[in-house]
Amino acid sequence: MSSTLQILQQYWKHAAFRPLQEEIIQSVLQGKDCIALLPTGGGKSVCYQIPGIILPGVSLVISPLIALMKDQVDALNQKGIAAVAIHSGMQKEEVKQVLLDATESAYQFIYCSPERLESPLFNEFLSHIPFSLLIIDEAHCISQWGYDFRPSYCRIAETKRKLRAIPTIAVTASATPLVLTDIQLQLGLHEPRVFKQSFIRPNISYSCFGSESKINKILEILQKVPGSSIVYCNSRKQCKKIAEAILLQGISADFYHAGLNQLLREQKQQSWIQNKTRVMVCTNAFGMGIDKPDVRTVIHHDIPECLENYYQEAGRAGRDEKRAYAILLWQQKDLNELEQNGEKKFPPIRIIKEVYQAIADFLQIAVGNGEGLYYDFDFNHFVTHFKLDPLLVVNVLRILEQEGHIQFNEQIFLPTQVNFCTDNETLDQFEIMYPSLEPLIKALLRSYAGIFHNRISVYEQTLARICRTDLANITMQLKQLHTHGIIEYLPKKETPQIHFLLNRAPAQFLNINQDHYLERKKLHTQRMNTIIQYATLNKSCRSNFIGQYFGDNSSIVCGVCDICLENKRTAIADTHFSQIESLLKSNASKGINTEILMGEAKNISPKKIWTILNFLQAENKITITEEKRIFWSK
Template sequence: MTIHQILKQYWGFSEFRPLQEEIIQSVLDGKDTLALLPTGGGKSLCFQVPALLNPGICIVVSPLIALMKDQVENLKEKGIKAVAIISGMGKREVDILLDNCIYGDIKFLYLSPERLLSDLVRERIRYMKVNLIAVDEAHCISQWGYDFRPPYVHLSELRDLHPDVPVLALTASATERVVADIRDKLHFKNDSIFRKSFERKNLGYVVFNQDDKMRKLIAVAGNVKGNGIVYVRNRRETQEVAKQLNQQGISAEFYHAGLDTPLRMKKQTDWKNGAVRIMVATNAFGMGIDKADVRFVVHLDLPESLEAYYQEAGRAGRDEKKAFAVLLYNAADKFQLYKKLEQSFPGVAEIKQVYHHLGNYFQLAYGAGENLTLEFDVADFCNRFKLDAMRTLNALKFLERNEYIALSENVF
């Protein structure tokens, strides 16, 4: 089969979008490839098509459970065998799944970068016939990226297991510094870089200086038909805004990282299927949200960076029909953002104190704790030691970034 026949058979399209064909051909030529495509630019097709053309399995590294679950379900609907290792799976279940990837005819294995830290997973991947390694949201590998994930740094170890297998790294937002870091961390050789303009001509960007944000949000929801996403600063706000929208007869649900995984999945499924019109969320409702017909994204608070705003706003209009990205702000927002920036940089003494408290919290002796996996409640930790939650979280992120600790929602 040719790549065009695969495109037609599984996706029903006769033509590729701009740059997709060139990226696919680069992968088929065995080159390490970096694809910088705008949100909604069809990144997943760039690794799915060449992986289907060649014998063997494609390993897809993705940062979010929701993204993996969506793509696996979409592939299965097309009759393509795909699996994902997600949180909540038992060790035996993971073991059987990995066996199927070695001895069965699975075409795609999705997993998080944290999973690659597991000796069990790495050892089993060694025996798989891998045809491609795809790294989605590749900006997470760079410490200069706005959404750095320390476990991504260890992806080079995956290359060591299969040194002759090409790597395709994909992202919708990367500065030149981040691009250089991606190439370095993934040990690119004989590589190709493809860049498509990040302009989204169907997406209208609108900014309102607004004191009564709720009133404006209700007006936007009334004037723009279809599904939407509303981003807010914290978990409490998600519930409050969703409640007010429902009181106005506008179907809404709330979403944040503090919810149990099954409940988050249900809320996301209800929104995707149209049972709920608007999702009010923190940025935990993030990368990889795969819904083409989102007509508007509203930010009730200022995002932390332009890259984050581009990613979040870009979840509207992926079907290339008219959509809107609406930013509502007032003077108080600037103050809050400056305050948050100050809290993002705890001092050395404060970081040492948090690290010391971790030892006391888990009752670990000095030098103990290596390779232990422990249940951790951040709120309880902060309450017990009278710590500021935001500064503590940023101290924990610093410790993770420098590999003193590893944070994960779940191990199995």
């Protein structure tokens, strides 16, 4: 047995590798640069985590989302693999301690955002940490021709040049041929090996329905197909509304979006992962980094703006390789709105400058100021005050990010910060005077090294567990210690923030690369037309359409999408279909053996009978046991 397979079995409990995983791992271990294009659920993390375990030194993982980093770090630590994430919620002293520990190879994996690579502190330690592997997750973010361009990714190449010659692996689930070429160019990869898995997911049945009542269609699907489900919506308000409608039908459901506080999001997510909640109705803030294999349906209440987003979200179904369903619902007004939103997505440059001016006025930033500073940004207050369209503002913020002026994060999470601002003698006297606060003081001093001299991130849940009390009491006691001057207490923040990367410019002189901007607008229009074409397909296989979009030119049809199933049905005489259905229904209570069925339908060839049975099974209308007994499940 190979050492890589032993590691897979020891840490991941998988009996064998998925397609291409072992080839990618071996290529990395041989010191070669790689690009791995594996569909959602294809096991991308294993491709770099196993080499990271085997190679000496530290593996540096660049990832765009704090939530994604946290999930992966937690999963590695639970396996007994030393991993840590450096994120925006950490104070300088905490980051410095992590980097100091890393110089002694205390970690096998360091996860960080691309923005962190540019900090003076990180660069100070860069040459002292024994890095052995560079991993770029969500690598499509590096291409401005892609659907999720992040300018901070373009600066990864500079960090790569500063590192000694170590292998680089770039991984993504959704890159077109154009974006794939750009990834190689932007990262400066040396003769990389490119691994591309087929985009066909044979166990997923894709369907699209033009539906007058979407909620009724969702309920119909959930009643037909048992098991865990995700319902994606474009608005937070819609999430709650649909979750309540599903609950009214006696189906366990909850809602999730970025506007909820972090603790509540984690609770909802865990309830769904543990199957205490069957249906999660959510925005696209949900799902990234969640490895739940038994999702049976992913339903899109609203049409996404591009096929990349849809494929990634739909791909969260059926990771256990059992039959699963990805359903997209649409109405003509949705398609019209999608086309209209293209103008909001890429507004005239004049409008961008007007919104930029409004942001500067709202935050009271004078011309020539603001660089490097963070500003709390009350989005709802802003759009109400300036009477602006919310979607337009979100898109302008994104454009300003892509042009390198700001960073905007609506899911920012800055943990509670505490440091003691008294001397030991005063603290001892305080504990005698206020014995009820002594357990919390002791918990802070014992749990957080350096807290007496530095501002440190603390976590109320951990403190509540140590002190054997509840969260509300810990918060109240922290406030009391602050009021008495014992600690400096900065409560956690979960408000959206804008980080100005450059000093505020006069709006009329705001620098925007017009040629690149117009090219991105053109590519967005093409992507929008593609998702509309996908939703309204009526003749060709949906899986095949997706595959060809991503450069997989295999002409194999899936046989299980709604169009393939309809083509099969029309190829069979209706009388034959009705005859088989009638025989199955008449034996619904005890089932019928396939040989007996064929004996009773001698006028139909066995090949046609199996075609009908396969169709009915794909439609979830029958169950065929290992003993070849058929049960009608309707």
